[in-house]
Each structure stands twice: as C-alpha cells, then as structure tokens.
Amino acid sequence: MAGPAAGAHEEVLIRPVSTFRPKLFVGSLVTGLIMAVLFYSWGYQIVNDIGVAGINRPVFWGFYIVNFVFWIGISHAGTLISAILRVTQAEWRRPVTRCAEAITTFALMIGGLFPLIHLGRPWVFWYMVPIPTDRGLWPNFRSPLMWDIMAITTYLLGSILYLLLPMIPDFAILRDRMMRESPKSLRTLFFRVAALGWRGTPQQWYSLEAAIRAMAVVIIPVAVSVHTIVSWDFAMAIQPMWHSAIFGPYFVVGAIYSGVAVLMVAMYLLRRGLGIQEFLNDKVFNNLGLMFLAFALLWGYFTFAEHLTVWYGNEHAEIAVFDFRVTGGFAWLFWTMIVVNVVIPLLILPFPKGRKPLGTAIVGLGVLVGMWIERFLIVVGTLRFPRLDFTAGAYTPSWVEIGILVGSIGMFGFLYFTFLQLAPIVSLWEVREGAHIANRAGPAKRHALEPASEEA
Amino acid sequence: MTDGRLHAAFATSAEVRVALNRLGQDGVPPDAVEIRSSVPLEHDIVPVGGRIKSRLPWTSVVGGLVGGTAFFMLVKLTSEAYPLPTGGMPIVPMPTTGVITFEGLAIGAVIATVATMLYECGLPSLFKKAGPLDHHIASDHILVTVTCDEGASSAWTAKALETARD
Amino acid sequence: MTRWGMVFDTDRCTGCGACSVACHAENNIQTVGEVEAAKGRAMHWLRIERHYEGVFPDVKVRFMPVLCQQCANAPCEPVCPVYATYRTPEGLNAMVYSRCIGTRYCANNCPYTVRFFNWFAPEFSAPLERQLNPDVSVRPAGVMEKCTFCVQRIQDAQDIAQDEERDVRDGEIRTACSQSCPAQAIVFGDLDNPDSRVAQLARTERATHLLEELSTEPSVTYLRGVR
Numbered sequence: 001m002a003g004p005a006a007g008a009h010e011e012v013l014i015r016p017v018s019t020f021r022p023k024l025f026v027g028s029l030v031t032g033l034i035m036a037v038l039f040y041s042w043g044y045q046i047v048n049d050i051g052v053a054g055i056n057r058p059v060f061w062g063f064y065i066v067n068f069v070f071w072i073g074i075s076h077a078g079t080l081i082s083a084i085l086r087v088t089q090a091e092w093r094r095p096v097t098r099c100a101e102a103i104t105t106f107a108l109m110i111g112g113l114f115p116l117i118h119l120g121r122p123w124v125f126w127y128m129v130p131i132p133t134d135r136g137l138w139p140n141f142r143s144p145l146m147w148d149i150m151a152i153t154t155y156l157l158g159s160i161l162y163l164l165l166p167m168i169p170d171f172a173i174l175r176d177r178m179m180r181e182s183p184k185s186l187r188t189l190f191f192r193v194a195a196l197g198w199r200g201t202p203q204q205w206y207s208l209e210a211a212i213r214a215m216a217v218v219i220i221p222v223a224v225s226v227h228t229i230v231s232w233d234f235a236m237a238i239q240p241m242w243h244s245a246i247f248g249p250y251f252v253v254g255a256i257y258s259g260v261a262v263l264m265v266a267m268y269l270l271r272r273g274l275g276i277q278e279f280l281n282d283k284v285f286n287n288l289g290l291m292f293l294a295f296a297l298l299w300g301y302f303t304f305a306e307h308l309t310v311w312y313g314n315e316h317a318e319i320a321v322f323d324f325r326v327t328g329g330f331a332w333l334f335w336t337m338i339v340v341n342v343v344i345p346l347l348i349l350p351f352p353k354g355r356k357p358l359g360t361a362i363v364g365l366g367v368l369v370g371m372w373i374e375r376f377l378i379v380v381g382t383l384r385f386p387r388l389d390f391t392a393g394a395y396t397p398s399w400v401e402i403g404i405l406v407g408s409i410g411m412f413g414f415l416y417f418t419f420l421q422l423a424p425i426v427s428l429w430e431v432r433e434g435a436h437i438a439n440r441a442g443p444a445k446r447h448a449l450e451p452a453s454e455e456a
Numbered sequence: 457m458t459d460g461r462l463h464a465a466f467a468t469s470a471e472v473r474v475a476l477n478r479l480g481q482d483g484v485p486p487d488a489v490e491i492r493s494s495v496p497l498e499h500d501i502v503p504v505g506g507r508i509k510s511r512l513p514w515t516s517v518v519g520g521l522v523g524g525t526a527f528f529m530l531v532k533l534t535s536e537a538y539p540l541p542t543g544g545m546p547i548v549p550m551p552t553t554g555v556i557t558f559e560g561l562a563i564g565a566v567i568a569t570v571a572t573m574l575y576e577c578g579l580p581s582l583f584k585k586a587g588p589l590d591h592h593i594a595s596d597h598i599l600v601t602v603t604c605d606e607g608a609s610s611a612w613t614a615k616a617l618e619t620a621r622d
Numbered sequence: 623m624t625r626w627g628m629v630f631d632t633d634r635c636t637g638c639g640a641c642s643v644a645c646h647a648e649n650n651i652q653t654v655g656e657v658e659a660a661k662g663r664a665m666h667w668l669r670i671e672r673h674y675e676g677v678f679p680d681v682k683v684r685f686m687p688v689l690c691q692q693c694a695n696a697p698c699e700p701v702c703p704v705y706a707t708y709r710t711p712e713g714l715n716a717m718v719y720s721r722c723i724g725t726r727y728c729a730n731n732c733p734y735t736v737r738f739f740n741w742f743a744p745e746f747s748a749p750l751e752r753q754l755n756p757d758v759s760v761r762p763a764g765v766m767e768k769c770t771f772c773v774q775r776i777q778d779a780q781d782i783a784q785d786e787e788r789d790v791r792d793g794e795i796r797t798a799c800s801q802s803c804p805a806q807a808i809v810f811g812d813l814d815n816p817d818s819r820v821a822q823l824a825r826t827e828r829a830t831h832l833l834e835e836l837s838t839e840p841s842v843t844y845l846r847g848v849r
Contacts, residue, residue, distance in 0.1 A: 057738060118726075136538060137540070206508045387734075394662065542699065
C-alpha cells in the first residue's frame with residue numbers, strides 16, 4: 001500500500017531510470033554520433049589552424065561567438081524556474097524544476113566550450129588562468145573575457161550543485177526501492193553511491209531545504225550577472241551598435257526568453273516521449289506560457305528601444321550597420337527574427353488555446369531560431385561595417401563552423417538523453433511534498449495547490 | 457543485553473506524532489529515535505526532546521564574504537605585484553575589480569552552502585546499515601527506528617503498517 | 623621622454639604602394655594568396671585607402687595610408703585577457719606574439735581595423751625565405767599582429783647610440799615605409815623632441831588625426847591635402 005502521493009502515478013517517472021529503455025538508449029547513441037561531429041570538426045580545426053573557419057578581417061568573430069552567447073542564453077531557463085519560482089514559492093513549479101535545471105547545466109557546459117573553440121591558439125588557454133609562473137606576466141582582469149571566465153565558472157559550479165542537491169533524496173528513494181527489488185544490480189549500486197547515504201531524517205531535510213533556499217537566492221544574481229557580463233563582451237567595445245548601455249538588461253531578458261523557449265520544446269518532447277502528461281500538464285504549460293508571453297513583450301520592448309535610438313541618432317557609423325540590418329542584405333534575417341520572436345508569440349500566446357503544450361512548443365521553436373538570428377545580427381552585423389568604410393567586409397561560415405553548431409545541438413541531446421536514464425526527470429520528493437501540502441491545506445485549497453491535478 | 461533496532465512504518469504523519477509522544481512518555485532518549493521520510497515533514501515531527509538546527513544561511517553569508525575578499529585580493533595584489541604598463545589607464549580599476557569580486561562572493565556562498573549542508577547532514581555516509589523496512593520510505597511512508605533493548609516495550613508501534621527488528 | 627610618432631602628408635602621397643610593399647619585406651609579413659585574400663584575410667600592416675570624389679570625368683582620388691595609430695588611449699589594450707598588447711614607455715603599442723592566445727578581441731575593438739590575424743601559419747616557398755628579415759620573428763598561426771613602427775630598427779638605432787654614448791639623432795631611424803616613399807610623404811621621429819621634423823610637422827595647421835572624436839589619441843598625424 002502506498003502513501004497519499006506515491007503509487008501508479010510515479011511509475012512512469014521511475015521506469016526510465018529503473019529499467020533499460022531501448023528508445024532512450026538509442027536516443028543517446030544517435031545524439032552521441034551527432035556530437036561526434038562537433039569533436040571531429042574541432043579536432044580538424046586544431047590540426048589545420050583556425051583559418052579553416054570562415055572568420056576573417058574585419059569579421060573576427062563569427063559563428064563561435066554567436067553560438068557561445070546562444071548557449072549561455074539558453075542556460076537561463078533553469079534559474080528562472082528552479083530559483084525564482086522557488087523563492088516566490090510558486091507551487092506549480094514542482095514538476096518542472098529538474099528538467100529546467102538540467103537544461104541550464106548542459107547548456108552551460110556546451111556554451112563554455114565555445115570560448116576554447118574560438119581561440120586562435122587554444123593550447124595556451126591557460127594563460128588566462130592566474131597561475132604564478134616565472135614569465136612575469138599575469139592575466140588582465142580588466143578584460144571582459146576574464147570576467148566571462150569567472151562568471152561562467154561560478155554559474156556552472158552553482159548550477160551543477162543546484163541540480164545535484166535536490167537529486168540526493170530522489171536517489172535515496174530509488175536506492176531504497178531497488179535494494180528490495182534487485183539488490184545486486186549495477187543500477188542499485190549507482191543509486192546507493194549517488195544517494196551519498198541520505199537517510200531522510202528531519203535534521204537532514206531541514207539542512208537540505210535551507211541549503212536549497214540559500215542556493216536559489218545566490219544563483220539568481222549570478223545568472224543575471226553572467227549574461228550581463230557576456231553582453232559586456234560587446235558593449236565594452238566601441239564598435240557601432242555594440243557600445244550600448246542597454247545591452248546588459250537586453251541580453252538578460254533575451255537569455256531568459258530563449259531559455260523558456262527551450263524549456264517549452266523540451267517539456268513538450270518529454271511529455272510525448274515519456275508519457276508524463278500528468279506531471280507536465282496543461283496548468284504548467286499555461287503558467288509558463290504566460291511567462292513566455294511576458295518575456296516576448298519585454299524582448300520586443302528592448303529591441304524596439306535599441307533600434308529606435310540608433311535610427312533617431314543617425315550617427316554615420318551606426319546607421320551603416322542599422323541600414324544593412326533592417327533594409328539591406330541582412331533584412332531577411334532581421335524581419336524573420338521579428339516575426340518569430342514578436343509577431344507569432346503575440347498571435348498565439350495571449351489565448352488560452354495557444355498556451356496548450358503544442359502551441360507553446362511551436363512558438364518556442366520559432367523563438368529559438370529567432371534568438372540565434374538576433375545573436376548573429378549583433379555579432380556579424382556590426383563587425384562587417386567598421387568605422388573606416390574602406391575596411392568593410394563579408395562573412396561566410398565554413399563547414400567546420402556549421403559542423404560545430406550542429407554537433408553542439410547533438411551534444412545537448414546526448415547529455416539530456418543520458419540524464420533521463422540516470423535520474424527521474426520530475427523531482428519525486430518535491431511533487432510528493434506538494435501533494436502533502438495540498439492535502440494538509442484541506443479540500444478547498446487542494447484544487448489550487450495540487451500540481452498533479454485530475455482535471456486534465 | 458544487545459542493542460537492537462525496532463523499525464515501524466507509518467502511513468501518515470499524525471500517527472507518527474502519536475508514536476513519538478508514546479516514546480517520549482516511555483522516556484526514550486531523542487538520540488535513540490530516528491525518523492526517516494521521503495519528503496520533508498512538518499516541523500513539529502521530531503523526537504521529544506530533540507532539536508533541529510542549521511547554521512545556514514549564515515555560513516553562506518560568511519562564505520560569500522570570504523570568497524569576495526579572496527577574489528578582490530587576487531585581482532588587487534597580483535595586478536600590483538606584476539605591474540604591467542598600461543599607458544596611463546589604472547591597473548586596478550574599481551569597476552572591473554568589482555565585477556570579479558561579485559563573482560567571488562557568489563562562488564564563496566555556493567561552496568560554503570553545499571559544504572555546510574553536507575557537513576550538517578553527515579554526508580557522504582555510505583556505510584550505515586540498511587534496514588528491513590526501508591522500501592516503505594520509497595513508497596511515501598514514514599519510518600521510525602528506535603535503538604533499544606531486546607524485548608523493550610513497543611506500545612508506540614500500535615498503529616504501524618509493519619514492524620521489524622534487526 | 624621619447625614618444626615615437628609619424629606624420630603622413632596626404633598631399634604628397636601618390637598612392638604608389640611602395641610603403642606597403644616595403645613593410646611586407648621588412649616585417650616578414652605573409653602573403654596569404656588569392657583564395658585567402660578573397661576571403662578578406664590579406665595582411666597589409668600599412669594599407670593605402672583610396673577615396674574617390676566626384677563623377678567621371680571630374681574624379682579626384684585621395685590616398686590615405688593607414689597603419690596602427692599607436693594610440694595613447696588604445697581601445698585594444700584593456701580588452702586583451704592575457705596582456706598580449708600594452709603600451710611601452712616610449713609610446714609604442716607593443717604586441718607580444720608569444721603571449722597572444724588568439725581571442726581577437728583587440729582586433730574587434732580597434733576602430734581603425736589595423737590589426738591582422740594569422741589564420742594559417744605562413745608559408746614562404748623557396749626562394750622567398752631568403753628574403754626574410756632576421757631581426758623580425760615569423761609569427762605562427764593563431765597570433766595577432768600589426769604595425770610596430772619598425773621597433774627592430776628603433777632598437778637597433780638605440781643600441782648603436784648607447785654604444786656611442788650619445789642620444790638618437792632626429793632622422794636617424796627610418797621606418798621601412800618612410801624609407802621607401804618616393805614622394806617623402808612619411809616622416810618618423812620623436813614627438814616629444816620639439817625640434818624634430820615630425821614634431822614640427824605635427825604642429826602645422828594642416829595637421830589632423832583619424833577618428834579624433836573617439837579620443838584614442840593616436841600618435842599618427844595626417845597632413846590634409848592643400849585645397
């Protein structure tokens with residue numbers, strides 16, 4: 001006999017982890033092969049020098065920096081859900097926290113690769129690490145790239161720990177269950193080690209919840225600072241349409257926007273693939289869809305403000321970049337971005353029918369493409385038109401850069417598929433806790449609080 | 457007289473409260489009672505006479521201050537120790553040093569939080585014996601374990617789902 | 623204190639390009655080849671910009687030789703994460719090839735686009751390698767480079783002057799470009815020496831700077847064409 005929240009509902013969450021699922025394994029395999037494209041292309045580039053990429057003068061930064069900003073931006077999904085919603089005690093967040101935080105951690109791991117990929121001499125990247133040597137030299141902490149390193153390291157460490165801490169009690173649940181069902185299997189051993197010996201005593205729960213609360217509060221300013229610092233890679237430079245004070249908040253908003261987009265797509269695929277509609281239900285999609293709409297509006301507002309000031313100021317160097325972006329050679333990219341980032345979300349998300357899972361996933365896919373285009377327009381669009389007109393240039397990505405982009409998407413899929421087979425994607429104890437809280441609150445409140453509602 | 461453990465699994469926290477009261481009346485010391493659950497319980501479900509405390513979040517604050525100071529020192533002292541020519545620009549500007557100090561604050565807070573939590577929870581502790589009724593925790597029940605003499609009174613297990621000894 | 627500077631008289635400049643060629647020869651700059659040059663990877667530390675005014679047949683061409691401006695307030699310096707570029711006490715913006723890890727941030731922040739990146743390792747097929755200047759390094763792939771005001775010639779002249787226990791004389795140091803200009807449009811010298819030719823020219827009323835509004839404080843002065 002099971003307690004009030006456990007039972008048949010949870011089997012669908014536990015099965016991918018407790019038994020071998022061929023579909024998930026094949027998923028890992030296929031995405032692993034795609035990921036191999038990244039490492040092959042990167043290896044090719046290291047052996048044959050960075051000239052095999054399409055970057056040139058004056059477009060010294062191309063796909064790699066675009067992808068770097070893109071992936072770091074996506075990593076803001078988890079922080080929004082698991083941190084901000086925890087701090088504001090939004091009960092509906094319970095089924096979503098882990099899949100969101102997993103997105104954050106894996107996106108950060110991938111994004112953190114790109115600064116290495118884009119270096120001309122990656123084997124001496126350690127010059128940026130403050131190790132005393134007898135060279136008499138030291139890294140330059142005034143450079144935004146050094147801030148990048150500090151920020152992304154902090155955020156990555158924080159994210160990994162913030163993902164792992166709430167997983168300990170879930171590993172304990174799986175350990176206790178599998179010790180009875182199959183005490184000798186490899187999986188059971190994995191859960192025994194992963195649970196770290198968690199007992200679930202009141203003291204441990206108290207400490208854990210205090211730690212999670214503290215981490216949630218710390219990780220929110222870290223997330224804001226990380227993407228602000230990434231935006232300052234551009235804003236600190238005096239290039240036309242880069243040197244803008246708005247970049248800090250603009251990029252943070254854009255990051256959360258693209259993060260929620262990935263989350264919507266991932267949640268939709270998880271629903272379909274794992275059959276967990278009960279947990280990732282319409283109510284969760286509806287609430288996230290409303291946040292999605294809010295960020296669409298915010299992003300549109302910042303974009304409009306940025307472009308209006310440039311256009312109105314009519315400064316020669318900036319107008320060259322602006323004209324090419326809005327009415328010139330990049331106009332097709334720019335207006336596609338506006339359509340998928342503003343027009344389509346505003347046509348779909350304000351309506352309750354549009355906030356059903358399929359609607360938000362479609363909007364999310366469009367926003368992902370749109371946000372990648374936005375980063376491309378910012379990086380390449382400005383670099384093509386330096387201040388001295390004579391040196392204007394063009395940029396065509398080579399197969400190496402495209403391969404690394406495709407491979408990075410494969411890497412994300414690989415990490416996620418592997419994660420699905422190692423840990424329950426919905427946090428068991430948090431959902432159980434939510435059900436207990438709903439039961440204690442009484443029948444009137446249960447309807448509002450219970451995440452796994454029967455209404456769907 | 458050998459000390460054994462008596463395990464009892466309960467379905468609801470109300471029943472656990474009753475059991476804990478009985479244990480308190482029987483004079484069982486709080487150290488001998490262990491409550492285990494798969495979800496955090498209400499804060500009054502503790503053995504009679506037991507106390508729960510945590511040094512968080514103050515250790516996070518201290519860790520943050522240590523981390524922030526450490527990173528600030530790193531930037532300031534090392535940049536001044538290797539004074540490279542910068543053409544008149546300051547070698548330790550406050551705004552840029554501030555960015556790095558902020559990240560140091562965050563990383564110090566994160567590490568201190570996790571370290572405190574692991575210490576207070578006694579993790580990792582991979583060598584504690586598993587009990588015969590542990591699977592009940594996995595099915596959302598609450599397990600109470602008392603270390604006591606063989607054949608000691610067990611009135612408190614009256615409403616348990618199942619009991620066992622080891 | 624010495625502060626190296628240069629003056630370009632754009633009225634004298636004929637756009638012949640001898641300065642650019644001499645720079646290539648003096649500084650072991652690689653010739654990237656047709657394919658790479660079409661991709662925009664040519665490396666001309668000193669380039670001649672051509673600006674056309676008017677419509678045929680009343681066309682005027684103005685030539686502007688652009689090289690690293692050796693800015694006193696260089697935007698390329700604070701952004702390098704490894705201090706591969708810094709300002710020397712004598713007013714040069716130095717580039718440390720062995721320190722450069724190739725982030726290319728400095729090139730992005732240079733408003734004059736005068737920095738060049740080694741996308742591939744240089745190839746000097748025989749017999750071109752015999753023409754290489756032994757006083758200058760050959761940069762490997764992945765490293766940034768730019769005009770150094772022929773720092774090897776400055777070093778050489780300073781060494782000789784030190785041996786002879788005297789100061790460097792004005793006009794003693796000729797950069798490769800100033801040496802090879804047939805119109806003598808390029809003058810190099812010590813801006814802090816008020817009697818030097820370059821300091822006198824920089825004070826004339828035709829003197830102007832590129833992108834002065836950015837406050838980069840360049841050490842290169844352009845003399846406007848006589849109208």
